[in-house]
Every structure is written in C-alpha cells, then in structure tokens.
Amino acid sequence: MKCSKALKTTLLAILVLDLVAVSHGRLRYSFYNGRCGQHNVEAIIQSIVKNSFTTNPKIVAGLLRLQFHDCAVNGCDASILLDGPDSEKTANPNLSVFGYDLIDQIKVVLEAVCPGVVSCSDIIIAATRDATVLAGLPPFQVQMGRRDSLVSLASNVNLPSPDISVSNAIQFFGSKGLNPFDMVLLLGAHTVGVCHCSVINDRLYNYMGTSKPDPSMNPSYMNVLQNHYCPTGQADNNYVYLDDPSSALSIDNNYYKQLMNNKGILPIDQALTLDGSTRWMVDLLANATDFPSLFTQALVKLGRVEVLTGRRGQIRRNCRRIN
Numbered sequence: 587m588k589c590s591k592a593l594k595t596t597l598l599a600i601l602v603l604d605l606v607a608v609s610h611g612r613l614r615y616s617f618y619n620g621r622c623g624q625h626n627v628e629a630i631i632q633s634i635v636k637n638s639f640t641t642n643p644k645i646v647a648g649l650l651r652l653q654f655h656d657c658a659v660n661g662c663d664a665s666i667l668l669d670g671p672d673s674e675k676t677a678n679p680n681l682s683v684f685g686y687d688l689i690d691q692i693k694v695v696l697e698a699v700c701p702g703v704v705s706c707s708d709i710i711i712a713a714t715r716d717a718t719v720l721a722g723l724p725p726f727q728v729q730m731g732r733r734d735s736l737v738s739l740a741s742n743v744n745l746p747s748p749d750i751s752v753s754n755a756i757q758f759f760g761s762k763g764l765n766p767f768d769m770v771l772l773l774g775a776h777t778v779g780v781c782h783c784s785v786i787n788d789r790l791y792n793y794m795g796t797s798k799p800d801p802s803m804n805p806s807y808m809n810v811l812q813n814h815y816c817p818t819g820q821a822d823n824n825y826v827y828l829d830d831p832s833s834a835l836s837i838d839n840n841y842y843k844q845l846m847n848n849k850g851i852l853p854i855d856q857a858l859t860l861d862g863s864t865r866w867m868v869d870l871l872a873n874a875t876d877f878p879s880l881f882t883q884a885l886v887k888l889g890r891v892e893v894l895t896g897r898r899g900q901i902r903r904n905c906r907r908i909n
C-alpha cells in the first residue's frame with residue numbers, strides 16, 4: 587500500500603513535469619535538425635543573411651533593433667512582424683525599424699522546403715545572430731523552438747524612450763529578467779547604426795529648455811554634430827552615427843570609448859557614464875578585449891525573454907499574419 591502510494595506520487599510528479607515540458611517546452615540547440623527533411627534550416631538562414639549583408643551591411647543594425655523591439659514587448663514571439671492597423675509595428679518607436687523584408691524572404695524559402703515548421707520568432711533570432719557574426723562577433727550558437735504570437739497591439743509597446751533615466755532603464759530591463767550588466771552590454775548594440783537628428787535636436791540646441799546645447803557633451807564633438815550631421819533647419823531624416831563613424835558598421839567596444847569621451851549620442855547612452863551604478867561597467871568595457879563575446883551572451887539572454895514554446899502560440903505560415 588505504502589509502495590503503491592509512493593509510486594503514484596512518482597508517476598504524478600512525472601506527469602506534471604511532462605505537462606510542464608509540453609505546455610512550456612524548452613529551447614534547444616539544433617532544434618530543427620531532422621525537422622525539415624534533409625534541409626539544414628540554420629544554414630539556409632545564414633546564407634540568405636550573408637547575401638543581404640553583402641549588399642547592405644546596415645542590415646546588422648536593422649536586425650539587432652528588430653530583435654530588441656520584439657523581445658522587449660511581450661517576449662521574443664515575432665509579434666512585431668504582424669501587419670495590421672494597430673499592430674506593434676505601427677507604434678512610434680517601431681516606425682524606423684527595418685529588416686522585415688529579409689525575414690519574409692527567409693520565411694518564403696523555408697516554407698517552400700518544409701511548410702509550417704520554422705517559426706518567425708526563431709528566424710529573427712537566427713538571422714540576428716548570423717548578421718552580428720558577419721559584423722565582428724565570434725561565432726555562437728542559439729537555441730531554437732520559439733513559437734509565434736497570435737496578438738500584436740501598438741498599445742503593448744512601452745519601449746524605453748531615449749531620455750529614460752538609468753535607474754528606470756535598469757528597472758525596465760530587470761522586468762525582462764536582464765540585469766544591469768546585461769543592459770549595458772545590450773546597449774552596446776548602438777556600436778552599429780544611426781539615430782535621426784530629430785531624436786537629439788533638444789540635446790544639440792535646446793537642452794532642457796535652456797536654448798543651449800547639453801553641457802555634458804564633448805564640446806568639439808558637439809560642433810561636429812551641429813555643423814556637419816545635424817545642422818538646424820535640415821530635413822528630419824538627417825542622421826548621425828551612434829558610434830564613432832569610422833567603426834559604425836562593426837560590432838566593437840568603440841561605443842564605450844565614445845561614452846568615456848562624452849561623445850554619447852542618445853541621452854541614455856551618455857547617462858551610462860553619468861550614473862555611478864553603470865559608469866564602472868562602461869569604463870570596464872571601454873578597456874576590455876572580450877566585449878564581442880560578452881555581447882553574444884547578453885544577446886542570447888535577450889533571445890530567451892518570455893518565449894512561447896511547446897503548444898503555446900503557433901508556427902505562422904506568413905510572418906505578417908496569423909494562420
């Protein structure tokens with residue numbers, strides 16, 4: 587009797603564990619091996635990303651931002667890809683996000699070889715990994731098995747604004763399971779890419795309503811920004827590199843060096859050195875040789891935020907709409 591009770595308890599425990607595994611599932615390395623006939627899913631994605639990168643290296647910035655804006659809003663569930671009048675991509679911070687066409691292109695090829703198998707959310711993660719490796723990161727593995735959301739609402743997009751304080755940013759990243767060091771590493775994505783002048787015009791010309799530039803910015807760099815990149819009265823689509831222009835297409839620690847020289851572009855970039863809780867991290871990374879490998883670890887962590895696995899969500903046939 588005693589033995590049978592113990593057995594029952596064990597069986598119940600196994601069942602519960604199994605249910606947990608089914609309903610929440612787990613991400614796995616080589617998840618798609620054997621699931622797409624003879625085809626190597628990750629190799630297919632890699633070759634399409636490589637072709638795109640050859641003609642447009644800016645795709646690295648596009649995909650990094652796309653991954654962040656997807657994962658930071660209800661998790662890495664490809665909700666940002668859904669079309670619709672009030673979907674996430676229509677929200678203000680997402681209006682300058684790009685890379686959607688490349689995800690579509692990959693999806694079409696994968697649907698042709700194994701329909702309904704590879705999720706759009708996994709494609710975002712794998713494509714971003716491949717692009718970042720082409721831009722200077724050491725090769726790294728990512729786990730797969732994410733599924734796609736059924737919902738995408740602009741009203742869910744509460745991404746941090748460029749003038750968020752460091753403590754609020756830490757809180758935001760913390761709510762996604764990312765610690766302050768992950769945050770400082772992930773902001774290192776600003777080592778590639780640009781910012782539109784409209785985002786920083788206040789810093790350049792009217793800091794906090796003073797009609798003067800932000801005094802925390804390096805004065806000679808301020809001159810360059812005002813005279814070369816973002817002169818007054820220029821079109822709104824003028825832009826400035828978030829990193830030293832000479833290394834703006836490669837993923838390296840120059841971004842942190844720029845910050846230590848008071849050449850941060852976004853208020854939150856520069857704030858990382860103005861706040862004692864993060865300044866030491868920036869200093870460390872500005873002098874580190876292993877930023878690229880640390881960045882891969884933070885990116886992997888970002889890719890695991892609130893994923894849908896097991897039976898939750900679906901594998902969309904078309905990344906822009908639910909099945």
Ligand code: HEM
Pocket residue numbers: 646647648650651654682746747748749750755772773775776778779780781782783785852854
């Ligand atoms: C507190 C957090 C963050 C804020 C407030 C922020 C804000 C911004 C803003 C305002 C821009 C300029 C957009 C434009 O003018 O078009 C930008 C660009 C960018 N952000 Fe962030 N960001 C944050 C974190 C991140 C993270 C975690 C990543 C990726 C892991 C990321 C990747 C990028 C990239 C790659 C660009 C350049 C995009 C391009 O060249 O088109 N950002 N960010």
